[in-house]
Amino acid sequence: MAPSSPSNTASQLSSTATENDLQPFFVLHKASPRRKDRTSAGQGKSRKRNKLSPRLPHSAKKQEESTDEECDRYLCQQQQIEAFDIVWTKIESTIKDVLRELNASVFNIIQKWVQECFNTTRLVGEPSISVATRSFPVLSNTTPGKLYSALVVTRNIEFVDDIMTFEELGIFLKSHGCHVAMLSSMEFSLKNGIAGCLKALLREFLGNSFDPADISALASWYREQENYNKPLVLIVNDLERCCGSVLTEFILMLSEWVIKVPIFLIFGVATTVDAPRNIFPSHALECFCPSMFMLVTPAERMDAIVEAILVKHCTTFNIGHKVAQLLRNYFINQDGTVTSFIRALKVACLLHFSMEPLSLIQGRILVEDQEGSSGLSPETLLKCMHELPSHARNIMVDQTNESMAEGLSELVTVQKLWSTVVLCLYEAGKYSRVQLLDLFCESLNHVLYPSRDSVMSDEKDHGLSSTNDPFQQYSIMQSGGLICQIARRVRDLPPGKLDQLIESWDKITADISEIHEKLKILQSSVRCQDGKSSRRSSKDINKRCDKDSRMSNLQAIAFLDDLVRNYLRPIEGMPFNEIFCFKNVEKLQSVLIGDPRRRIQVDLLEFHNILCCSCCNKSGKGLLPSRHDSSIMYSLAQEHGDLINLHDWFQSFRTIVLQNTNKRKQKSKQTPLSKKRKEMNGSADQNEASIQARFCRGITELQITGLVRMPSKRRPDFVQRIAFGI
Amino acid sequence: MDKEESPQIPRRTTRSLSTPSTSNIVPAAKVNSSLESLTINDLLVGGDPVSLDDIISSFPGRSSQIHEIVRLLGPLNSPLLPLFVYGGASTGKTSIILQLFRHLNRPLVYSSCRTCYNQRILFESVLNQLLLHSKNAANCYANAKRCERPSDFVNFLREALTGVINNLKEKSEKMISKKKVHDGKTGNMIYLVFDNFHLVRDWDKSSTILPLLFNLYDMLKMLEVGLIFISSTSPDTFYTNMGYVEPIPIYFPDYTEGDIRQILLRNQANQKLYSSFLDVALKPFCRITRQVGELSTALKPLFEKYCEPLSDKGKGVVPSEDMKRRLFNHIKPHIASSLNDVFKVSSAPSSEVETGKQTKHQGNPKRSERSEEIGDLDFHMSTSAKYLLISAFLASRNPATLDASLFDSKGGSDNRKRKRKASEKALEKKEMLEEELLMKGPGTFPLERLIAIFQCIVSVAEDPADEDEQKNEELGAQCGSGSLMSDVLLQLSTLCNANFIFKGKSCPIEGSTRYRSTISEDLVLKVARSLKFPLSKYLYRS
Incomplete structure (x- = not known):
C-alpha cells in the first residue's frame, strides 16, 4: 500500500498486538509528517479507559505525577493479566470437565460397541498368521466380511465443537485397550488421493511414515504379538467433508482386508444419518455394517456450560443482561457453536479485566478460595482492595472501607441467591423443555420485574383463597416470558412429577438456608395434603384428588413466586457490580461480530474517522490528494450503479490524481513521496503510465477485498460492483 | 502346511537380514520366528483339498466357466497363455480362480490392483511374494525390493521367477524321488494373478503400465509363468495398441x-x-x-x-x-x-432408548416461543444458515427470470391471481416446463443471486416477527437483520462443507463461481417449518 508509511503502520501494529484494541480493519494512509506524534492512539485511549472506574471514590481524585502513573499502570496491567489468567484457567477447566461429563455415557456405549464387534469378528475364526499376511482374500463360504462402522451424529452442522469430542473419544478408547487412529477430512482429499490417506493411517497406527504406504504393512504389524488382541479403531471425524471418491476407494480397500485386519470405523456425521448415502456409491455402502450413536445436542451442551460457568459461578466473573443477550443471539442466529460461545466469553473476560481495574480482585479471591478458606469474607475483599496499588496512595476513611466491604459481600450473597433461584426455575423448566440459556438471559433482566415491592404488597391483600382462579394472583403467572411459562407448566404438573420436582429443589437449595427453610414448609404442606388424600375413602378420591393436587401445585407456585420476587435479583443493579459483571456490550459486539465486509466499505469511505489526519479533515468532503488510491476509487465508484464504466472511472481517477500532484508540487517538498512524484513528472508518458498502474492496483485491491468483479467477456469495459453486506 | 520342506529353501535372504536385529525387539521375536519360515508352500492357496465337483456345486451356474478354465490351465506343468477373466461385480471370478488353485494345488502370486493402488506397490507386492518376504517389525515392514520403474520390475521379476521355478523344480524332483505322490504335486508352473485389473486403467493414464503387464508374457519368455487377469470390464476396454499375445477371454455372465x-x-x-x-x-x-x-x-x-x-x-x-x-x-x-433402502443404520440399543426419550420430549405440547430452535430438524443450524439454505434452494429451483416477481414487495399473492386465470393452453405449457425443470434437476446460480434472495427473505421474515414471537424480537432487537447478514460467506462455506450446497470450481476472487443446492425438498421444508417461513409462497410451481 502506501509506500512511505512504514513507521506509522509499525507502531499501529504493535499497539494492536500488545493491547486488545481490536479494530478490525485499517486503511493505510500516506503519511503526513504531522501525524508522527500520534503513535499509539488506540493504546492511549484504552489505557485511559483502564484508569477510569466510575463508581469508586479513589479514582476520582487521580491527579498524580506521570511517572508514578506509568509505573502504576504497568503494575496494574501485570496484575490484570495475572488475574485474567487465573480466572480464565478456572473457567476453561470447568468447561472441559462439564463437556467430558456430558460425553461420558456416549463414549461408554461406543466402547462397548467396539468390544462387541471385536468379539464377533473373533467368533468367525482367526486366520493363521501366514494366511493373514498373504495378499489374497481369505476364502470362506460365508458372506464377505463387513466393515463395522459407527456413525456418531454430532447434531450440529458446524463442526468445530466436535473436534475436541473426537479427540477425547480417541483418548478414551485408547485407554480402554484399542489401537486408535484419527484421520480428518484433510487426509481424504482428492489431491492426496488414496496414497495420502493410507500414509496417514499407517502413521497413526504404526507410528512412522512409509513412503509407498501399503495396507499389507498394517496387516503384518497387526499380527505382531503385542498388537494382536486389541481392536483397531479408525476415527474420521467429519464424514461430510471428505472427498467421496477417495473415501470410497479407501473403504473398498479396507473391505478387502476386513477379515485379516478387523478395523472398526467411527465416522462423525454432522447432519443426518443419510449423509453416507450421499457420499458413497452403493457398492461401497454394502461394505458397511453401520450403527448410529448420538452425541448431545449443542443446545444441551450450551446449557451445561451456562449452568457451570454463569449460573453456578465457578468464578466470580459474570456478565450483564445485554451481554448475555448478545451471546445468546450470536449462538442462535450466527454461529451456533459452543466453541465460539466460549471464545466470546473469553473475549468478554479479557475485556473486562483490561477495562476494570478492580476486577483483579477476582483473581485473588479465586486463589484464596482454592487455598482453603471457603466463601468470601468481607475481610478478604478488603485486604484485596488494600493491596491495590491505586488504593495505597489514596487514604480512605475507615468507614468507607467497611461499607464497601459490606456492599461487596452482600453482592456475593445476592448472587448466590440469584443462582439458586435460577437453578430452581430451570429444574421446573425441564418439564417444558426450557433452555437454560434463555432462562438465564431472562432472569438477568432487571427491568422485567421492576415493581417487586409493590406487587408483594398487593399480594398480601389478596390472600390465598379470594379469587376464582387462585393461580392468577401470583405475579409470575402474569408477567409473560419464560418464567411465566415455567410457572404454567408447574401448575399443570401431575402429583408424581411435582414430588420429583420438589425433591430436586431440595437438593439445589440445601446450602442456602433462607430458601431451604421455605422449601421445608412447602414440603411439609404438600406431604400433609398427600396424607389427607390417602386417608379419604375411595369414592371421594377421584373428586378430591384433583383438588388436592391442585392445592399442592398452587403451593409450589407460591413458593416459586416468592423466590422470584425476593431473590431473583440480578447483581447488575447493585453497587459494586462492575467489579464482577461485564456489561460493555458494544465493545464485545464489535470484537465478536466484526462484520468485515461492511467494515471494509465503511472504512474506505470514512477512513478519516480512523486516521484523524489533518489534511482530510480540513477539506471536508472533497476527494483529496493524500487519500489512498483504493479509497479514492471506491468513493468514485459510489457515483456509479452496479456496473461501472472503466473508462469513466479511470478518467475521474486521473483528474483527481493529477490535481493532487499539481498541488503537491507547490505545497510540500519535504516528503519523500512527493519527491518521487516530481521525478516522475519529468516525462508525461511515464506519469500517465504510473497513473494507469495505480489505477490497476486500486482495482485489484478492491477486487481482492471482494468489492468489485473483473470485467466479463460479455461486457469487457465494465466492472461490476458486488454490493451486498451494507 | 507342513514345515517339512522348509530346510530345502535356498532363498533365505530375508531371514539372514532380519535375524541379527530380532534381539532388539523382544516380544516380536516369537512371532518373527514363525513368520519368517515362509516357504514355497505359502504361495499355495492352502486349506483342505477340495474336489472339482464341490467347486462346481458351490458355484451355481458357473460350471461351463469352471470347466473352461480348468481346460485352459491344463494338466500339471503345461504352459498357459494369458487368461483374461471378466464379468460384472460379484459374479464369482476371484473366488472361482482361488478355489480352482486350491483344488489344483498350484502356487500363485495374487495381487489385487485395488490394494496395490499404484504401479510401484503392485511391483513390490508381486516381488515380495515371489521372494517369500514377510514384513515385520524387524525390517520395519519394508518391502523386499525397492522397485519403481517398469524396467527394474522386469529384471527383478525374471530373477525372482527363476529362483522360484528352480525351487519348484527341485521340490518336485525330490517328491518324485521320495515317491510322495499323495502329497499333491505342485508342478513347476507359477501363476501371476492380477485382480481388479480394470482399476489399472486409471493409473496415470495407463500409458506404460497396461502395455507392460499385457506384454509381460512376451517379455519374460518363461514357459513356466502363467498370467491371469481378472477384470470387471471386457478386454475391449483395455486394448490401446496391439503387438502382444492377446489374452484368452473368459466371460462370467451375470447370474440368473x-x-x-x-x-x-x-x-x-x-x-x-x-x-x-x-x-x-x-x-x-x-x-x-x-x-x-x-x-x-x-x-x-x-x-x-x-x-x-x-x-x-x-x-x-x-x-x-x-x-x-x-x-x-x-x-x-x-x-x-x-x-429404496440400500443403507440401513441400526442404532445401538442404549442410544435408541435415549432417542426415544427425546422424541417423547419433543412430542410434548409446546406452543412455546422456543419452537424455532430445532423443531423437526434433528441437527443444529444457526438461523442465518437456515435462511441461506432456503435461499439456495429457491435459487436452484426457481428460474432466475421470476425472481423479480416472486420477491417484489407485493409478495406472491399477486402472482397467484395471475395463475388462476391462465388458459388451458398455458397450463399445458407450464406442465411441460415443470417436467423440464424436474428433468434438469436443480439449477446453478451465482453468488449474487443467492445473496439477493437471502436479503429479501431475511428482511421479509423479520418484519412480521412481532406477530408470533414477541420475546424473540425483544431479545433480537439489537441483533437485527444487519447482523444476520454479517457473515453470510462463512455460513455458505459451512453449508458447502455439509454437502448441502455444491460449489462449482472456479477462481473465488473472480466471483464467477456458480453454486447449486443439492438438498431434498423434505429437508428444506423441515428447515422452513422450524423458522416458520412460508416456503411455498416463494417456490415457483407452474
Whole structure:
C-alpha cells in the first residue's frame, strides 16, 4: 500500500498486538509528517479507559505525577493479566470437565460397541498368521466380511465443537485397550488421493511414515504379538467433508482386508444419518455394517456450560443482561457453536479485566478460595482492595472501607441467591423443555420485574383463597416470558412429577438456608395434603384428588413466586457490580461480530474517522490528494450503479490524481513521496503510465477485498460492483 | 502346511537380514520366528483339498466357466497363455480362480490392483511374494525390493521367477524321488494373478503400465509363468495398441434369478423358510439388481422382519401354506419401502432408548416461543444458515427470470391471481416446463443471486416477527437483520462443507463461481417449518 508509511503502520501494529484494541480493519494512509506524534492512539485511549472506574471514590481524585502513573499502570496491567489468567484457567477447566461429563455415557456405549464387534469378528475364526499376511482374500463360504462402522451424529452442522469430542473419544478408547487412529477430512482429499490417506493411517497406527504406504504393512504389524488382541479403531471425524471418491476407494480397500485386519470405523456425521448415502456409491455402502450413536445436542451442551460457568459461578466473573443477550443471539442466529460461545466469553473476560481495574480482585479471591478458606469474607475483599496499588496512595476513611466491604459481600450473597433461584426455575423448566440459556438471559433482566415491592404488597391483600382462579394472583403467572411459562407448566404438573420436582429443589437449595427453610414448609404442606388424600375413602378420591393436587401445585407456585420476587435479583443493579459483571456490550459486539465486509466499505469511505489526519479533515468532503488510491476509487465508484464504466472511472481517477500532484508540487517538498512524484513528472508518458498502474492496483485491491468483479467477456469495459453486506 | 520342506529353501535372504536385529525387539521375536519360515508352500492357496465337483456345486451356474478354465490351465506343468477373466461385480471370478488353485494345488502370486493402488506397490507386492518376504517389525515392514520403474520390475521379476521355478523344480524332483505322490504335486508352473485389473486403467493414464503387464508374457519368455487377469470390464476396454499375445477371454455372465436363489439359499439355517421368503421377496429385488452382494445385504434385514411373527425367529419351522400366506401379508408393506433402502443404520440399543426419550420430549405440547430452535430438524443450524439454505434452494429451483416477481414487495399473492386465470393452453405449457425443470434437476446460480434472495427473505421474515414471537424480537432487537447478514460467506462455506450446497470450481476472487443446492425438498421444508417461513409462497410451481 502506501509506500512511505512504514513507521506509522509499525507502531499501529504493535499497539494492536500488545493491547486488545481490536479494530478490525485499517486503511493505510500516506503519511503526513504531522501525524508522527500520534503513535499509539488506540493504546492511549484504552489505557485511559483502564484508569477510569466510575463508581469508586479513589479514582476520582487521580491527579498524580506521570511517572508514578506509568509505573502504576504497568503494575496494574501485570496484575490484570495475572488475574485474567487465573480466572480464565478456572473457567476453561470447568468447561472441559462439564463437556467430558456430558460425553461420558456416549463414549461408554461406543466402547462397548467396539468390544462387541471385536468379539464377533473373533467368533468367525482367526486366520493363521501366514494366511493373514498373504495378499489374497481369505476364502470362506460365508458372506464377505463387513466393515463395522459407527456413525456418531454430532447434531450440529458446524463442526468445530466436535473436534475436541473426537479427540477425547480417541483418548478414551485408547485407554480402554484399542489401537486408535484419527484421520480428518484433510487426509481424504482428492489431491492426496488414496496414497495420502493410507500414509496417514499407517502413521497413526504404526507410528512412522512409509513412503509407498501399503495396507499389507498394517496387516503384518497387526499380527505382531503385542498388537494382536486389541481392536483397531479408525476415527474420521467429519464424514461430510471428505472427498467421496477417495473415501470410497479407501473403504473398498479396507473391505478387502476386513477379515485379516478387523478395523472398526467411527465416522462423525454432522447432519443426518443419510449423509453416507450421499457420499458413497452403493457398492461401497454394502461394505458397511453401520450403527448410529448420538452425541448431545449443542443446545444441551450450551446449557451445561451456562449452568457451570454463569449460573453456578465457578468464578466470580459474570456478565450483564445485554451481554448475555448478545451471546445468546450470536449462538442462535450466527454461529451456533459452543466453541465460539466460549471464545466470546473469553473475549468478554479479557475485556473486562483490561477495562476494570478492580476486577483483579477476582483473581485473588479465586486463589484464596482454592487455598482453603471457603466463601468470601468481607475481610478478604478488603485486604484485596488494600493491596491495590491505586488504593495505597489514596487514604480512605475507615468507614468507607467497611461499607464497601459490606456492599461487596452482600453482592456475593445476592448472587448466590440469584443462582439458586435460577437453578430452581430451570429444574421446573425441564418439564417444558426450557433452555437454560434463555432462562438465564431472562432472569438477568432487571427491568422485567421492576415493581417487586409493590406487587408483594398487593399480594398480601389478596390472600390465598379470594379469587376464582387462585393461580392468577401470583405475579409470575402474569408477567409473560419464560418464567411465566415455567410457572404454567408447574401448575399443570401431575402429583408424581411435582414430588420429583420438589425433591430436586431440595437438593439445589440445601446450602442456602433462607430458601431451604421455605422449601421445608412447602414440603411439609404438600406431604400433609398427600396424607389427607390417602386417608379419604375411595369414592371421594377421584373428586378430591384433583383438588388436592391442585392445592399442592398452587403451593409450589407460591413458593416459586416468592423466590422470584425476593431473590431473583440480578447483581447488575447493585453497587459494586462492575467489579464482577461485564456489561460493555458494544465493545464485545464489535470484537465478536466484526462484520468485515461492511467494515471494509465503511472504512474506505470514512477512513478519516480512523486516521484523524489533518489534511482530510480540513477539506471536508472533497476527494483529496493524500487519500489512498483504493479509497479514492471506491468513493468514485459510489457515483456509479452496479456496473461501472472503466473508462469513466479511470478518467475521474486521473483528474483527481493529477490535481493532487499539481498541488503537491507547490505545497510540500519535504516528503519523500512527493519527491518521487516530481521525478516522475519529468516525462508525461511515464506519469500517465504510473497513473494507469495505480489505477490497476486500486482495482485489484478492491477486487481482492471482494468489492468489485473483473470485467466479463460479455461486457469487457465494465466492472461490476458486488454490493451486498451494507 | 507342513514345515517339512522348509530346510530345502535356498532363498533365505530375508531371514539372514532380519535375524541379527530380532534381539532388539523382544516380544516380536516369537512371532518373527514363525513368520519368517515362509516357504514355497505359502504361495499355495492352502486349506483342505477340495474336489472339482464341490467347486462346481458351490458355484451355481458357473460350471461351463469352471470347466473352461480348468481346460485352459491344463494338466500339471503345461504352459498357459494369458487368461483374461471378466464379468460384472460379484459374479464369482476371484473366488472361482482361488478355489480352482486350491483344488489344483498350484502356487500363485495374487495381487489385487485395488490394494496395490499404484504401479510401484503392485511391483513390490508381486516381488515380495515371489521372494517369500514377510514384513515385520524387524525390517520395519519394508518391502523386499525397492522397485519403481517398469524396467527394474522386469529384471527383478525374471530373477525372482527363476529362483522360484528352480525351487519348484527341485521340490518336485525330490517328491518324485521320495515317491510322495499323495502329497499333491505342485508342478513347476507359477501363476501371476492380477485382480481388479480394470482399476489399472486409471493409473496415470495407463500409458506404460497396461502395455507392460499385457506384454509381460512376451517379455519374460518363461514357459513356466502363467498370467491371469481378472477384470470387471471386457478386454475391449483395455486394448490401446496391439503387438502382444492377446489374452484368452473368459466371460462370467451375470447370474440368473434361479442361480441367485441357489446362492442365497446356500448358507441358510432354515432352507424351507428362506425359500418361501425368496418366493416373495426375490423377484422385485432382482428387477433392480442382480448382484449377489447387494441382494444379500438388502434381503438380510427383510428376512429378519419376515421371521418376526415366528416364535423362535424361524429356526426350526417348516412353513405351511397358511403360515406362508400370513407371513406374506406381514412382509408385503415392507418390501416396497426397503427396495429404496440400500443403507440401513441400526442404532445401538442404549442410544435408541435415549432417542426415544427425546422424541417423547419433543412430542410434548409446546406452543412455546422456543419452537424455532430445532423443531423437526434433528441437527443444529444457526438461523442465518437456515435462511441461506432456503435461499439456495429457491435459487436452484426457481428460474432466475421470476425472481423479480416472486420477491417484489407485493409478495406472491399477486402472482397467484395471475395463475388462476391462465388458459388451458398455458397450463399445458407450464406442465411441460415443470417436467423440464424436474428433468434438469436443480439449477446453478451465482453468488449474487443467492445473496439477493437471502436479503429479501431475511428482511421479509423479520418484519412480521412481532406477530408470533414477541420475546424473540425483544431479545433480537439489537441483533437485527444487519447482523444476520454479517457473515453470510462463512455460513455458505459451512453449508458447502455439509454437502448441502455444491460449489462449482472456479477462481473465488473472480466471483464467477456458480453454486447449486443439492438438498431434498423434505429437508428444506423441515428447515422452513422450524423458522416458520412460508416456503411455498416463494417456490415457483407452474
